[in-house]
Amino acid sequence: MRCYLRIMVIILSCLAGFFAAAADQTAAGPTKTIPVLTISGAIGPAVGDYVIREIQLANQQPHMPAILLTIDTPGGLNSALREINQHILASDIPVICLVYPRGARAASAGTYILYACHIAAMSPATTLGAATPVRMGGMPGGDEKKDDNAQKTPDAMEKKILNDSIAYIRSLAQLRGRNVEWAEKAVREAATLSSEEALELNVIDELAATPEALVQAIDGRVIQLNQQPYTLDLSGAVQLPRQPDWRSRFLATITNPNIAYILMMIGIYGLLLEFYSPGLGISGVIGTISLLIALYAFHLLPVNYAGMGLILLAVALLVAESLVPSFGILGGGGVVAMILGSVFLIDSDLPELQISLNLIYAIALASAGMVIFVVRRLLSLRRKPAVSGCESMIGYQTIIDDDDDEAGQGFVLIGGERWAARCEHETPLHKGDHVTVCAVEGLTVLVRKVSESKQNDGFTDR
Template sequence: MKSPTTTITAACLLRRLFLLLLLGAPLLAVALAPQPAGGESPRDTAPVAVLTIADAIGPASADYIQRGLAQAHAQGAQLAVLQLDTPGGLDTAMRQIIKDILASPIPVATFVYPSGARAASAGTYILYASHIAAMAPGTNLGAATPVAIGGPGGPPDRPGEREEPGDEERRNGEQREELPGDAMTRKQVEDAVAYIRGLAQMRGRNAEWAERAVREAVSLPADEAAEMNVVDLVANDLRDLLAKIDGRTITLPQPYGEVTLATAGAALLPIEPDWRNRFLATITNPGVAYILMLLGIYGLLLEFYNPGFLLPGVTGAISLLLALYAFHLLPVSYVGAGLILLGIAFMAAELMVPSFGILGIGGVVAFVIGSVMLMDTSVPGFALPWSLIIGVTIATVIFLLLVVGMALKARKRPVVAGSEEMTGAVGEALVDFDQEGLGWIRVHSESWRAKSPQPIKKGQKVTVIGVRGLELDVKAV
């Protein structure tokens, strides 16, 4: 039989052992948990922002990139990946995007994705400007000649003029034979060459091929681009890209310094365009801006011919202001806009001035030529299609013939109310006029006090020749 002292001591030991297990279990779990290699900091687990451009580069694209990079930085992203598929775009929008990338507080990786995508023209410049340039298999880049001045194939070369990428003369910057074309063409090509070479030197990429992409409009598939140091790597998809760039150190502008990426398995943070960007993308579409301009002109024209209706005037004013804002952001030829206005004026004048069709035909010709010239660029996605121009021209002719023509006919109808309508009306004397020429007549089933310079007998027909307040001046028929 055990003593009470022995029993109490055993119970105390059991309680102490239980407390040790209870308090030590969490510490043991932490100690046994697998630790990440190298010891990750909170920065290492930051998400990766994903932005997507799958259209021509324009004002809406520049706004989206600018706001997207700011949002990614505000939400603590360690990297912004720009998934790119573009045929090119406007020079002003491209340069704005590149400025935002160069000044970005977080690294930017441009990824030409998915397979079959391209980074042509402006897309090539954006790739060269990015901290990391990557492509998916089956994609291509290049053809960076400014198409507005060189056409789809770039500036033509004279026999024997084209130089090889490693030409010593080009490398030393010696005087070369001038490019064909006018001075403005050469100036813009040289500016584009200097711009893309500067980006290539900044990122340590192939500057010689970049110059060829501008001068000769050459292109490269993904694998060759990686071999020639035009891009950094080829990745199958976004996860593959993040795994391959994990651990890279990126140098950012001051005061941000160097950042080491820890992107393997990082959470993705998609950043979609907001309503403001979608609205901007809609109104800066050249076709939409073109239609808004015409709606504004037609609305104001209809309000001018039919004052007081208000709805055409209000709609026209809003549409015209939106069109002017869009034209402020787009490369618009004001000569083309002037020809469109001249064409509408000629077609409207045809309805009022008998010109045997000369004004009408001239107006249609001026309208079509102005529509073709309106967008001062041949960049894909920013030129007005012929189908839209022809359709709008036919709609304009129908509008002017039917709507404006009906408004003009309504203005020519005789007045049916007011003092203007009373003049010339025929009435009947109700009484014999007195010696002062005053009496009463009935006109339009109403009794009026009237005055006549000649005697009027009861029942005699009279004609109203004037209105003085509530008294009519009449004469015998």
């Protein structure tokens, strides 16, 4: 009992200390926190999901005076960029953007995000710009007119994309009171700036080496938030790094073009294997799950449907090769269609959003190996003698079981069945003659006598 009481006293003392500490913290007032988000690498669906979810969560939490976003990106998808900027513009909490660390860049889509944020800052030795839409140089079609300097005239679609991007970044620059002329130049001419030049030209608001230095530099500054003056109160705020959750990490994994491509191949070949050899369904289940995940990933990625069509054609040709003995013609066409479709599958000029050529070659070699295996298997099966039907009796060696002296014919036993036999040279057959079946005509087999030198003692089989 005394031991029990001592334990209870210890537990109650710990609880009292915990509640006392909580009471002191409440009396001292809530702690201001600044969530720190990080964009590193290409801006895709996973990055967009991560940034949007964190902005929404921050707007639902009290005592958050600002959101800090650090950027180091070569660019990304226009769809992900627009969604991020929409939530930044609609945020009730100021979003502070910093190109960080030293040597980082806010190229292409990163320039648009920097212009959209309430405070734009850069670390020393960083750059921004080159905001021309990446499809301007790689869009197929159009009437290209070349002059002596090999310059091309953009077609109507390219002009639409360019003018839309210019209008978009100009609207962001006007909203935040930044350099509109240079914003248009960054899109039209792919212009770039260093951090010092950007500050001098009023492209950014502050130059800071670290996030902590930036927070101290802008504390007390008045900005426009939802068209109303807003004073930044960042003194004593604690910076809280926010890492992507499991959902964002999962999206980042499956939206990697290489992973999505591998999942699609697993799904296709898994279903084919299940159709060829139905069994426990393991390959069918794995193939179905992989294919559905791949389709969801491709829904988020810029997919070229011509490339997808070529891949489906390749699968159809590979299946046909295993069903129709084309001796490699269909299979070879399938391998070529597989390579071309894989190259054209992702419609983006960013290396981070393209499928690795080494992976494409590996899948193509595996498919070619399957075609070679199927062709060799078909050729070996064609060389084997038939094992059922009338064709299986060709070459069968047996003995005349009975004869018909008047007609010169006889009877043989083949596989337990009694067949009428007739010599192919119209030679009379006699009981006990060793013969080989040459052909089958209705219910009569044509046989050929075997010379004594070639007879096998006691044989009745092949």
